[in-house]
Amino acid sequence: MIEISVDAAACNGCGLCVKDCPMRVYELKDGVSVPVRPENCMGCLSCHEICPAQALEHRGVYPSKRHYIDIRVCEMINRVL
Template sequence: MIEITVDEDACVGCGLCVKDCPMKVFELKENHSFPKRPENCMACLSCHEICPAQALEHKGIYAAKRHYIDIRVCEMLNRVI
């Protein structure tokens, strides 16, 4: 299972990870992001890529497997497949 941690000292509470996550893993609480549904994480790392403060850490994902999956690309692939 993927373990997601948020550095609360670094998180600026912008909410970009909340808006960008296709699996709705994150929510804002007291001006900080937190992984409310970490079990939904599909390891696309879109949240990690969009975070301006680089406040997110994902344990259990290997660097060679890191990639960004856009929800529009997934929808397009589902239509084609």
């Protein structure tokens, strides 16, 4: 499982990770990004790449397993399974 941590002191609350994450992992709470659905993280690291403060850290992500799937595709797969 991927472990996500946010450096609250570094996070500027811009919300780019919230908007960019295809799996809706993040929400802004009290001006700081919070991974409210970390189990949805698929390790694409788009949030990490877009964060201007570099406030996000992901443990358990391996480059060979990184891929991008839209939330609609994942929802469809979950319905089938």
